Amino acid sequence: MQETxxxxxxxxxxKDDSLSSFLKAKKKDLGIFLSYYYKKxxxxxxxxxxxxxxxxxxxxxxxxxxxxxxxxFNACLAIHEQVRESLKIDFEFDSKSSKLKLIGPYWPSRxxxxx
Numbered sequence: 001m002q003e004t005x006x007x008x009x010x011x012x013x014x015k016d017d018s019l020s021s022f023l024k025a026k027k028k029d030l031g032i033f034l035s036y037y038y039k040k041x042x043x044x045x046x047x048x049x050x051x052x053x054x055x056x057x058x059x060x061x062x063x064x065x066x067x068x069x070x071x072x073f074n075a076c077l078a079i080h081e082q083v084r085e086s087l088k089i090d091f092e093f094d095s096k097s098s099k100l101k102l103i104g105p106y107w108p109s110r111x112x113x114x115x
Contacts (some may be wrong), residue, residue: 005033010095019054019091023064030102034068034087037104043072046096050077051086060093084087 007021007029019032023030027048034045056062067086068070072079 001037001109003033003036003104005029005102005104007100007102008098010098019100020050023050030066031068033102033104034108036067037087037107038070043070045069045085046071054091060095061091063088063090065092076099 007022007026030048031045034048035043038045045068048066051065051067054062054064065086065088067084069082070085072081089103089105092101092103093099094101
Protein backbone atom coordinates (compact mmCIF):
# COMPACT_ATOMS: atom_id res chain seq x y z
CA MET A 1 0.00 0.00 0.00
CA GLN A 2 1.15 3.50 -0.76
CA GLU A 3 -1.03 6.47 0.09
CA THR A 4 -1.15 9.85 -1.64
CA UNK A 5 -2.81 13.16 -0.74
CA UNK A 6 -3.23 16.18 -3.02
CA UNK A 7 -3.52 19.89 -2.16
CA UNK A 8 -4.09 22.98 -4.29
CA UNK A 9 -0.80 24.86 -4.22
CA UNK A 10 0.22 27.58 -6.73
CA UNK A 11 3.65 26.97 -8.30
CA UNK A 12 4.55 30.62 -7.70
CA UNK A 13 4.76 29.80 -3.95
CA UNK A 14 7.29 26.97 -4.27
CA LYS A 15 10.02 27.77 -1.75
CA ASP A 16 11.37 25.98 1.32
CA ASP A 17 9.91 28.45 3.80
CA SER A 18 6.46 28.81 2.23
CA LEU A 19 6.12 25.03 1.82
CA SER A 20 7.02 24.51 5.49
CA SER A 21 4.42 27.10 6.53
CA PHE A 22 1.82 25.49 4.28
CA LEU A 23 2.46 22.01 5.71
CA LYS A 24 2.34 23.31 9.29
CA ALA A 25 -1.05 24.86 8.53
CA LYS A 26 -2.30 21.50 7.20
CA LYS A 27 -1.56 19.51 10.38
CA LYS A 28 -5.06 18.06 10.54
CA ASP A 29 -5.00 16.89 6.91
CA LEU A 30 -1.56 15.35 7.43
CA GLY A 31 -2.93 13.47 10.45
CA ILE A 32 -5.73 12.01 8.34
CA PHE A 33 -3.26 11.09 5.58
CA LEU A 34 -0.92 9.34 8.03
CA SER A 35 -3.81 7.57 9.77
CA TYR A 36 -4.49 5.56 6.60
CA TYR A 37 -1.23 3.69 7.25
CA TYR A 38 -2.33 2.62 10.72
CA LYS A 39 -6.05 1.94 10.22
CA LYS A 40 -5.57 -1.86 10.36
CA UNK A 41 -4.00 -1.42 13.81
CA UNK A 42 -6.95 0.68 14.93
CA UNK A 43 -4.76 3.73 15.49
CA UNK A 44 -4.89 7.36 14.38
CA UNK A 45 -2.14 9.93 13.88
CA UNK A 46 -2.40 13.20 15.81
CA UNK A 47 -0.21 16.21 16.59
CA UNK A 48 1.77 16.08 13.33
CA UNK A 49 4.95 18.20 13.22
CA UNK A 50 7.68 18.65 10.65
CA UNK A 51 10.75 16.77 11.86
CA UNK A 52 12.89 17.99 8.95
CA UNK A 53 12.43 20.89 6.57
CA UNK A 54 11.48 20.04 2.96
CA UNK A 55 14.56 19.07 0.95
CA UNK A 56 14.24 19.59 -2.81
CA UNK A 57 15.77 16.92 -5.08
CA UNK A 58 14.90 19.06 -8.12
CA UNK A 59 12.76 22.15 -8.71
CA UNK A 60 9.45 20.28 -8.46
CA UNK A 61 9.98 17.43 -6.00
CA UNK A 62 11.68 16.39 -2.81
CA UNK A 63 10.96 14.96 0.61
CA UNK A 64 10.59 15.78 4.29
CA UNK A 65 10.06 13.88 7.51
CA UNK A 66 7.22 14.26 9.99
CA UNK A 67 6.77 13.03 13.51
CA UNK A 68 3.40 12.45 15.11
CA UNK A 69 1.59 10.83 18.00
CA UNK A 70 0.18 7.43 17.14
CA UNK A 71 -2.87 6.83 19.33
CA UNK A 72 -4.42 3.41 19.90
CA PHE A 73 -7.82 3.69 21.59
CA ASN A 74 -10.46 1.09 22.39
CA ALA A 75 -12.95 1.87 25.14
CA CYS A 76 -14.23 -1.72 25.37
CA LEU A 77 -10.75 -3.09 26.04
CA ALA A 78 -9.67 -0.10 28.17
CA ILE A 79 -6.80 0.68 25.80
CA HIS A 80 -5.44 4.19 25.35
CA GLU A 81 -1.82 4.13 24.27
CA GLN A 82 0.17 6.90 22.65
CA VAL A 83 3.67 6.73 21.13
CA ARG A 84 5.70 9.05 18.90
CA GLU A 85 6.41 7.82 15.37
CA SER A 86 7.99 9.36 12.29
CA LEU A 87 7.70 8.84 8.52
CA LYS A 88 9.39 10.19 5.43
CA ILE A 89 7.04 11.77 2.87
CA ASP A 90 7.91 12.61 -0.72
CA PHE A 91 6.27 15.51 -2.54
CA GLU A 92 5.77 16.53 -6.16
CA PHE A 93 4.45 19.75 -7.66
CA ASP A 94 2.30 19.62 -10.78
CA SER A 95 2.71 23.07 -12.31
CA LYS A 96 -0.04 22.55 -14.93
CA SER A 97 -2.76 21.87 -12.38
CA SER A 98 -1.17 23.82 -9.47
CA LYS A 99 -1.28 20.79 -7.18
CA LEU A 100 1.02 19.56 -4.45
CA LYS A 101 1.02 15.77 -4.18
CA LEU A 102 2.26 14.06 -1.03
CA ILE A 103 3.41 10.46 -1.42
CA GLY A 104 3.80 8.29 1.63
CA PRO A 105 6.12 5.32 1.99
CA TYR A 106 5.40 2.04 0.26
CA TRP A 107 4.32 -0.62 2.74
CA PRO A 108 3.84 -4.01 1.06
CA SER A 109 0.78 -5.83 2.25
CA ARG A 110 0.82 -9.54 2.83
CA UNK A 111 -1.30 -11.59 0.48
CA UNK A 112 -3.43 -14.47 1.66
CA UNK A 113 -1.58 -17.71 2.29
CA UNK A 114 -2.25 -20.61 -0.03
CA UNK A 115 -3.69 -23.77 1.45
